[in-house]
Amino acid sequence: MGVVREIEDVQSRKDVQSRKGVQSHGYMQIRYRRERAEPGMVSVEWALTLPLFIAVVLVCAGVLSYSSSLAITTDAAREAARAYSVGKGETEAKNVALAVAGNKASVKIQEEGEYVRVVVRRPPVDALAFLGFTAQSQHVALIEVGSEA
Numbered sequence: 001m002g003v004v005r006e007i008e009d010v011q012s013r014k015d016v017q018s019r020k021g022v023q024s025h026g027y028m029q030i031r032y033r034r035e036r037a038e039p040g041m042v043s044v045e046w047a048l049t050l051p052l053f054i055a056v057v058l059v060c061a062g063v064l065s066y067s068s069s070l071a072i073t074t075d076a077a078r079e080a081a082r083a084y085s086v087g088k089g090e091t092e093a094k095n096v097a098l099a100v101a102g103n104k105a106s107v108k109i110q111e112e113g114e115y116v117r118v119v120v121r122r123p124p125v126d127a128l129a130f131l132g133f134t135a136q137s138q139h140v141a142l143i144e145v146g147s148e149a
Contacts, residue, residue, distance in 0.1 A: 069135035076101035081141035
C-alpha cells in the first residue's frame, strides 16, 4: 500500500488540530492518506491461506492418530506375547491383545521354536479412516520353560 503526502498551507494551528490525520509543521500541514491500490487483497490472501491451514491441521491430526495407534498396537503385542510365553494359550493371548487394541484389531500369533511372535494390526479411528493408514506392531518373547503353551 502506498502513502501519499499532501502539503497545504495552514493559517492557524487550531485549524490543523481540528482535522484528523493531519500533522503540523510550522505553517504547513502534511496530510497522510492511504491509497488502496488493490482493494480486496486481504480477502484473496485469506482465501488462499485457509485451505493450506486446513491441510496442516489434518496432517497434524493424522500424525497424532497414527502415533496413538502405534503405541496401542505395541502395548497389545507385548501383552499378548507375554501371556502366550507364560503358558496361557493362543486364545487367551489373542483376547488379551484385543482387550488392549480394540475389537477392530487383528492379531497373528506364530510360535518359532522357543520364541513366540505376535503381530497386531489396528486401523485408524473412524474419523480419520480416509487417511488410509494401518498401525502395525510386533513383539517377540521367549517361551518360558515349564509353560503349557
